[in-house]
Amino acid sequence: xxxxxxxxxxxxxxxxxxxxxxxxxxxxxxxxxxxxxxxxxxxxxxxxxxxxxxxxxxxxxxxxxxxxxxxxxxxxxxxxxxxxxxxxxxxxxxxxxxxxxxxxxxxxxxxxxxxxxxxxxxxxxxxxxxxxxxxxxxxxxxxxxxxxxxxxxxxxxxxxxxxxxxxxxxxxxxxxxxxxxxxxxxxxxxxxxxxxxxxxxxxxxxxxxxxxxxxxxxxxxxxxxxxxxxxxxxxxxxxxxxxxxxxxxxxxxxxxxxxxxxxxxxxxxxxx
Amino acid sequence: xxxxxxxxxxxxxxxxxxxxxxxxxxxxxxxxxxxxxxxxxxxxxxxxxxxxxxxxxxxxxxxxxxxxxxxxxxxxxxxxxxxxxxxxxxxxxxxxxxxxxxxxxxxxxxxxxxxxxxxxxxxxxxxxxxxxxxxxxxxxxxxxxxxxxxxxxxxxxxxxxxxxxxxxxxxxxxxxxxxxxxxxxxxxxxxxxxxxxxxxxxxxxxxxxxxxxxxxxxxxxxxxxxxxxxxxxxxxxxxxxxxxxxxxxxxxxxxxxxxxxxxxxxxxxxxx
Numbered sequence: 047x048x049x050x051x052x053x054x055x056x057x058x059x060x061x062x063x064x065x066x067x068x069x070x071x072x073x074x075x076x077x078x079x080x081x082x083x084x085x086x087x088x089x090x091x092x093x094x095x096x097x098x099x100x101x102x103x104x105x106x107x108x109x110x111x112x113x114x115x116x117x118x119x120x121x122x123x124x125x126x127x128x129x130x131x132x133x134x135x136x137x138x139x140x141x142x143x144x145x146x147x148x149x150x151x152x153x154x155x156x157x158x159x160x161x162x163x164x165x166x167x168x169x170x171x172x173x174x175x176x177x178x179x180x181x182x183x184x185x186x187x188x189x190x191x192x193x194x195x196x197x198x199x200x201x202x203x204x205x206x207x208x209x210x211x212x213x214x215x216x217x218x219x220x221x222x223x224x225x226x227x228x229x230x231x232x233x234x235x236x237x238x239x240x241x242x243x244x245x246x247x248x249x250x251x252x253x254x255x256x257x258x259x260x261x262x263x264x265x266x267x268x269x270x271x272x273x274x275x276x277x278x279x280x281x282x283x284x285x286x287x288x289x290x291x292x293x294x295x296x297x298x299x300x301x302x303x304x305x306x307x308x309x310x311x312x313x314x315x316x317x318x
Numbered sequence: 319x320x321x322x323x324x325x326x327x328x329x330x331x332x333x334x335x336x337x338x339x340x341x342x343x344x345x346x347x348x349x350x351x352x353x354x355x356x357x358x359x360x361x362x363x364x365x366x367x368x369x370x371x372x373x374x375x376x377x378x379x380x381x382x383x384x385x386x387x388x389x390x391x392x393x394x395x396x397x398x399x400x401x402x403x404x405x406x407x408x409x410x411x412x413x414x415x416x417x418x419x420x421x422x423x424x425x426x427x428x429x430x431x432x433x434x435x436x437x438x439x440x441x442x443x444x445x446x447x448x449x450x451x452x453x454x455x456x457x458x459x460x461x462x463x464x465x466x467x468x469x470x471x472x473x474x475x476x477x478x479x480x481x482x483x484x485x486x487x488x489x490x491x492x493x494x495x496x497x498x499x500x501x502x503x504x505x506x507x508x509x510x511x512x513x514x515x516x517x518x519x520x521x522x523x524x525x526x527x528x529x530x531x532x533x534x535x536x537x538x539x540x541x542x543x544x545x546x547x548x549x550x551x552x553x554x555x556x557x558x559x560x561x562x563x564x565x566x567x568x569x570x571x572x573x574x575x576x577x578x579x580x581x582x583x584x585x586x587x588x589x590x
Contacts, residue, residue: 068421070424106417106421106424108415108417108421108422108424108425108428109421109424111424111425111428111432112424112425112427112428112432113432114390114394114428114432114433115387115390115391115394118386118387118390119387122386122387140417142415142416142417142441142444143380143414144414144441145378145380145412145414146466146467146468146533147468149340149378149380149381150380152342152378152380152381152383152384153380153383153384155384156380156383156384156386160383160384160385160386161386169414169416169441169443169444170443170473170474171441171442171443171463171466171474171475172414172441172463172466172468172470172471172475173468173469173470173471173472173473173474173475174469174470174473175468175469175470176468176470177470191443191444194418194443194444195418196418196419196444196445196447196448197445197446197447198444198445198446198447198448198449199444199445200445201442201445201446201491202442202443202445202479202484202487202488202491203443203444203445205479205480205484205487206479206480207474207477207478207479207484208477208478212474212477212479212484215474215477216474219473219474261418
């Protein structure tokens with residue numbers, strides 16, 4: 047999917063909501079556990095109930111890998127269902143991969159070709175040759191961790207490296223990589239005060255913003271300094287939406303939570 | 319597996335060799351492609367031919383994920399085969415994972431419980447709460463990226479952060495994490511001149527050392543400044559061993575390459 051198609055969808059739906067499909071078998075409604083593939087059935091119900099309120103879905107691969115082959119099968123069925131029924135939706139494999147060049151190429155093949163996601167999250171620690179193999183894929187997007195939403199972000203990401211915090215050096219350096227126009231960045235909502243500095247370095251890039259909801263980030267603050275003329279934000283909520291209810295009405299309740307966020311977003315978007 | 323059991327195996331075999339099972343379908347002998355699971359058959363043959371010459375195997379998950387469900391199944395069969403037939407071997411899932419706390423717990427479950435690896439590689443960028451969930455598993459080892467073997471290591475890992483290179487800060491900081499005795503570290507063989515400084519910070523830890531062979535690292539140099547009284551090194555070779563031949567004799571040729579390295583290692587080990 048092109049960035050322009052994503053922006054059009056955001057404007058049409060008046061939403062820049064991404065829903066995180068982090069499915070934990072211990073948290074899904076018990077009536078689903080009798081089905082052959084509870085994880086996929088849960089996702090399918092959530093997607094069918096919320097697709098008109100969001101522009102992206104983001105399964106985190108950890109939650110699927112934890113269930114082994116069966117989990118990987120659920121992930122494949124989920125992305126196939128999304129691509130078949132809702133091709134206008136932007137899909138994100140939240141995998142945080144990164145390895146030496148020939149190995150990163152295999153990861154890129156796994157997520158962009160085998161599973162056919164629109165984008166994948168990657169970690170910057172191993173530098174340029176660990177990320178450029180992902181950037182080669184045209185029409186695909188590589189979402190680089192910059193400043194994450196967790197407490198551990200302060201261990202290394204904010205350390206001063208030759209005059210600037212490491213996350214700023216990551217942003218600045220990545221702009222020089224080949225096909226860097228295919229980059230987006232992860233910036234946590236819990237770090238809203240950092241968005242102004244970040245937008246000075248990457249004014250035009252899309253930011254994937256986790257941390258609204260369960261982690262405590264504030265949507266209005268994120269928009270105030272993170273939004274650009276093309277919106278430029280995908281704000282993610284996972285647990286706050288998908289576990290709104292553990293009853294048979296879980297999908298409807300999830301849609302209500304998603305709609306609450308969508309309506310907040312519509313107010314925060316520029317009037318066209 | 320305990321560290322002491324690993325050290326005993328190293329001394330017994332006079333080898334600290336780790337063989338990387340990075341299986342690319344385009345590089346394995348063509349006669350295997352007719353079989354139902356070429357990747358597992360390739361691994362099984364390599365393992366049977368080399369297990370007496372090495373102390374560890376390290377499948378890199380990228381090479382399995384690239385083949386989707388079928389690849390994940392090959393990985394499961396490989397680790398199951400290793401655990402069943404060669405329980406004295408140390409197993410490493412080279413996955414380079416790392417995420418916010420509740421998500422890292424899922425990755426730890428995937429690799430330590432579902433797949434039953436002895437260890438997994440992780441990336442430090444997201445800090446303490448992204449790694450501690452792995453460290454909770456007793457009898458398991460978490461191998462943190464410190465200074466990697468690729469060119470991109472110089473993009474961020476060697477930047478000066480408040481007086482020290484970032485990789486040294488990662489080493490120093492990680493020592494303060496809960497259950498840090500379960501940590502090992504990745505240090506590339508291509509960075510042999512850095513081992514002296516690294517050993518000042520973590521004198522007792524095991525180092526997983528990729529980059530000997532195809533990437534150009536020198537074994538004697540690594541040992542000179544990286545070895546400690548418990549050996550403390552696992553030196554990995556992947557392509558240089560497993561692709562020694564593309565003929566029907568691929569496993570024997572791989573064993574010859576492994577033996578060459580084992581004999582070099584025996585010479586470099588302290589006499590007992």
